Amino acid sequence: MNSIKRLFSLNIAILFILGLMITTSSFSQDKAIIRMGATDTHSFDDSWLFIRYGLQPDGSRIEEPQNAESTTYNDNAWQKLSLPHDWAITGPFRIDLEGGTGKLPWKGIGWYRKHFTVPAADAGQQIFVDFDGAMANAKIYLNGHYVGTWPYGYNSFRMDLTPYIKVGKENILAVRLDTENWDSRWYPGAGIYRHVWLVKTNPVHVANWGTYITTPTISDASATVKMAVTIDNQSKLPVEASVQTAVFELDSHNKPGAKVALFNKSIIKIEADTNTTTTIQAIVKDPKRWDIISPNRYMAQTTVSVNGKVVDTYNTPFGIRTIEFIADRGFLLNGRRIEIQGTCNHHDLGALGAAINTSALRRELTILKTMGCNALRTSHNPPAPELLELADQMGFLVWDEAFDCWKHGKRELDYNKLYDEWNVRDLKAMVHRDENHPSVFIWSIGNEVMDQRNVEMTKHLADVVRGEDPTRPISNGYNDPDGGRESGAVEALDLMGVNYFFNQQAKWDADPRYKNKPTMGSETSSCVSSRGEYFFGNDYQNWQISSYDNAYPGWGCSPDEQFRTNAKYPHLLGEFVWTGFDYIGEPTPYNSDETNLQNFRNDPEKRKELAAKLDELRKKNPPSRSSYFGIVDLAGFPKDRFYLYQSHWRPDYPMAHILPHWNWPERIGKITPVNVYTSGDEAELFLNGKSLGRKTKIPGKDFRLVWDSVKYAPGELKVVCYKNGKQWATDVVKTTGEAARLTLSADRTVIKADGADLSYITVKVTDKDGLMVPRSHPLIKFSVAGPGEIVATDNGDATSFVSFQSHERPAFNGMALVIVKAKKGQTGKIVVKAESAGLVSTAMAITSK
Numbered sequence: 048m049n050s051i052k053r054l055f056s057l058n059i060a061i062l063f064i065l066g067l068m069i070t071t072s073s074f075s076q077d078k079a080i081i082r083m084g085a086t087d088t089h090s091f092d093d094s095w096l097f098i099r100y101g102l103q104p105d106g107s108r109i110e111e112p113q114n115a116e117s118t119t120y121n122d123n124a125w126q127k128l129s130l131p132h133d134w135a136i137t138g139p140f141r142i143d144l145e146g147g148t149g150k151l152p153w154k155g156i157g158w159y160r161k162h163f164t165v166p167a168a169d170a171g172q173q174i175f176v177d178f179d180g181a182m183a184n185a186k187i188y189l190n191g192h193y194v195g196t197w198p199y200g201y202n203s204f205r206m207d208l209t210p211y212i213k214v215g216k217e218n219i220l221a222v223r224l225d226t227e228n229w230d231s232r233w234y235p236g237a238g239i240y241r242h243v244w245l246v247k248t249n250p251v252h253v254a255n256w257g258t259y260i261t262t263p264t265i266s267d268a269s270a271t272v273k274m275a276v277t278i279d280n281q282s283k284l285p286v287e288a289s290v291q292t293a294v295f296e297l298d299s300h301n302k303p304g305a306k307v308a309l310f311n312k313s314i315i316k317i318e319a320d321t322n323t324t325t326t327i328q329a330i331v332k333d334p335k336r337w338d339i340i341s342p343n344r345y346m347a348q349t350t351v352s353v354n355g356k357v358v359d360t361y362n363t364p365f366g367i368r369t370i371e372f373i374a375d376r377g378f379l380l381n382g383r384r385i386e387i388q389g390t391c392n393h394h395d396l397g398a399l400g401a402a403i404n405t406s407a408l409r410r411e412l413t414i415l416k417t418m419g420c421n422a423l424r425t426s427h428n429p430p431a432p433e434l435l436e437l438a439d440q441m442g443f444l445v446w447d448e449a450f451d452c453w454k455h456g457k458r459e460l461d462y463n464k465l466y467d468e469w470n471v472r473d474l475k476a477m478v479h480r481d482e483n484h485p486s487v488f489i490w491s492i493g494n495e496v497m498d499q500r501n502v503e504m505t506k507h508l509a510d511v512v513r514g515e516d517p518t519r520p521i522s523n524g525y526n527d528p529d530g531g532r533e534s535g536a537v538e539a540l541d542l543m544g545v546n547y548f549f550n551q552q553a554k555w556d557a558d559p560r561y562k563n564k565p566t567m568g569s570e571t572s573s574c575v576s577s578r579g580e581y582f583f584g585n586d587y588q589n590w591q592i593s594s595y596d597n598a599y600p601g602w603g604c605s606p607d608e609q610f611r612t613n614a615k616y617p618h619l620l621g622e623f624v625w626t627g628f629d630y631i632g633e634p635t636p637y638n639s640d641e642t643n644l645q646n647f648r649n650d651p652e653k654r655k656e657l658a659a660k661l662d663e664l665r666k667k668n669p670p671s672r673s674s675y676f677g678i679v680d681l682a683g684f685p686k687d688r689f690y691l692y693q694s695h696w697r698p699d700y701p702m703a704h705i706l707p708h709w710n711w712p713e714r715i716g717k718i719t720p721v722n723v724y725t726s727g728d729e730a731e732l733f734l735n736g737k738s739l740g741r742k743t744k745i746p747g748k749d750f751r752l753v754w755d756s757v758k759y760a761p762g763e764l765k766v767v768c769y770k771n772g773k774q775w776a777t778d779v780v781k782t783t784g785e786a787a788r789l790t791l792s793a794d795r796t797v798i799k800a801d802g803a804d805l806s807y808i809t810v811k812v813t814d815k816d817g818l819m820v821p822r823s824h825p826l827i828k829f830s831v832a833g834p835g836e837i838v839a840t841d842n843g844d845a846t847s848f849v850s851f852q853s854h855e856r857p858a859f860n861g862m863a864l865v866i867v868k869a870k871k872g873q874t875g876k877i878v879v880k881a882e883s884a885g886l887v888s889t890a891m892a893i894t895s896k
């Protein structure tokens with residue numbers, strides 16, 4: 048049989064070289080992650096014990112005991128683990144569970160315990176435990192005593208252990224999490240899924256997130272750096288504290304380098320059990336701006352002294368940059384107009400689930416950067432601190448978002464249950480933690496909240512944020528922009544965020560009431576596709592979606608259509624595409640979740656139409672468990688759309704991409720449309736050396752070139768692209784031979800032996816000439832030898848029920864992924880092997896250092 052093949056390697060090679068260029072220029076894989084806070088901070092991730100009560104993975108229940116927090120409770124049989132931990136990602140996927148949250152059994156009651164000692168020398172110190180995030184309804188106990196709660200799973204929070212800590216003896220920290228009383232429109236994960244830290248301070252110390260740096264004046268010659276420092280005095284006596292801050296440049300490894308300024312010293316009096324804020328100032332000469340191209344940063348190191356003795360040292364990384372949003376000029380970063388080329392992303396990391404991992408996140412951001420993405424929207428909740436640190440390091444702008452709902456939920460047990468009691472605390476927690484990040488350029492108080500027309504609520508939340516940080520604009524993602532505008536709720540905001548519905552833009556532009564509100568596409572397109580699938584006639588087949596990039600739900604549009612809108616209304620600030628990466632859950636259009644209807648809040652006809660479709664879908668019970676919205680699939684493999692965005696977002700980068708693949712033995716002589724994505728403006732397509740004609744883009748109108756009457760014949764498709772009349776880029780797709788072997792390539796061949804650093808290894812099924820064979824799905828077995836282990840596998844197939852932990856998985860359209868880490872503390876050579884019956888197997892070595 049004449050099988051088909053696709054010269055994927057050219058684009059991947061380009062991608063790789065480019066990725067490398069970016070990697071070695073503006074950021075490096077080895078840069079340290081800096082954490083704002085006291086220097087006496089220790090990772091508290093290791094040696095936890097875990098047990099799951101309530102709902103079990105198979106749907107049965109185990110009754111929760113009454114006293115799992117008590118010091119005498121027997122936890123001998125609990126599972127030993129290290130954080131971050133997502134208890135639900137091991138599944139199993141269950142067809143009876145909701146596709147909306149990934150068909151994973153994430154609901155349950157999780158208990159964690161940690162036995163630890165603090166040295167006797169710590170007597171008199173304040174001891175805190177900082178959680179970067181715990182899903183959800185966290186209740187914290189120390190030595191059997193209740194310490195506190197933080198229900199919203201996406202916020203970071205601090206617990207003061209001091210009252211119950213026993214120095215020089217064993218302590219037991221117990222954490223109860225409850226996801227049974229939480230609902231979500233996407234996979235939220237479950238557990239202590241972010242890092243935990245033990246912080247020790249003197250009773251007189253910088254408060255949690257107690258520094259706030261602004262840069263009120265910036266010129267090429269100098270920048271004024273203002274810093275508000277809040278000092279807590281948790282001692283029993285009033286104190287006089289001296290506060291001093293020095294500013295260091297952060298070097299290329301993210302380490303403090305040259306000292307560039309010293310703030311004026313401030314002496315403050317603080318009564319017992321209170322706090323006081325002092326504002327100090329410094330001048331940084333010849334400031335190096337933080338920018339998306341050159342993400343320079345500084346570190347403010349604050350020391351607090353009492354009676355001449357240093358009692359606390361606190362680090363605050365920051366950047367110097369200006370941001371301006373002008374209704375008729377767009378967004379200016381350091382005075383230069385930047386079009387927002389953003390992507391929305393949920394927090395999960397594909398096969399790793401919600402458990403945060405820096406290498407995984409860095410890989411995602413590297414892929415997005417290579418595409419030309421310059422901004423991230425943290426949909427629809429505060430992100431892990433590492434995301435903001437990486438955005439600062441790598442040069443991304445961040446739309447930092449608080450909520451998916453306010454007082455009225457989208458699901459039964461949404462944030463609506465917490466709103467009254469927690470909205471102020473949650474908003475302040477987000478702003479305090481994130482306000483020193485130069486990458487954060489917009490605060491968002493919500494996404495398509497049901498209360499988006501409510502003037503009072505909008506004003507209240509915007510005022511809370513403004514009260515904490517008046518230097519960044521506040522927005523809200525509207526799916527009922529008319530409602531928000533007509534009610535006047537929008538007036539409380541600085542920026543208008545519009546999700547979809549841009550067909551109204553001309554009307555808004557003509558209305559004098561709306562003219563002065565800078566507007567951006569806070570969510571756009573929602574194009575859906577499955578990597579490597581191409582259908583003719585009907586875009587939706589076998590629970591997959593054609594990759595011709597013309598499929599989207601009723602509220603969405605193609606990427607090209609949004610580009611046209613952006614070109615037509617250049618005063619729009621840009622867009623955040625839904626989404627950069629596929630995510631677990633929300634497998635629209637195979638999602639039978641009613642929240643889909645919310646996008647047609649004011650259109651009863653559309654709601655009715657969609658409700659009928661959802662009814663039909665429910666009867667069929669789709670196996671889909673992850674999204675199709677991603678420009679990049681769940682395994683991190685670019686879909687065709689990646690190249691469409693790259694062609695538009697990186698106009699100076701020579702590239703061309705042909706779709707579909709050219710393995711269609713059943714289509715000989717049949718019309719098989721060919722699309723080309725290129726940053727050029729003209730292209731000529733050849734089939735087996737014969738020209739199929741030259742096509743030219745009309746600026747502002749065409750973003751792809753389409754040859755829609757190509758009759759399929761096996762062989763070679765080649766495109767030669769031009770820009771301004773000169774040859775610019777080419778791409779070739781060939782009909783491949785039969786699958787013959789497996790090939791491996793790793794994003795990183797040297798990893799740290801810290802038990803967390805990861806290597807992502809891509810497996811391709813190729814023919815004997817090394818061309819990736821599309822439509823091939825052989826079962827692949829993975830194994831490792833040496834000091835490493837397999838963390839997870841994936842292939843990007845949204846319908847696969849194979850566990851992410853499985854060491855066997857079929858390729859999906861010629862590709863699969865294995866994620867490997869080194870065993871903690873074990874260095875040496877890790878050999879990763881991939882085998883498949885009838886194919887030449889392959890292995891590669893990763894070094895653990």
Ligand code: GAL
Nearest residue numbers: 494495526546570573625646
């Ligand atoms: C939006 C919503 C997103 C996601 C998207 C899918 O309305 O804000 O969270 O659901 O639709 O198209």
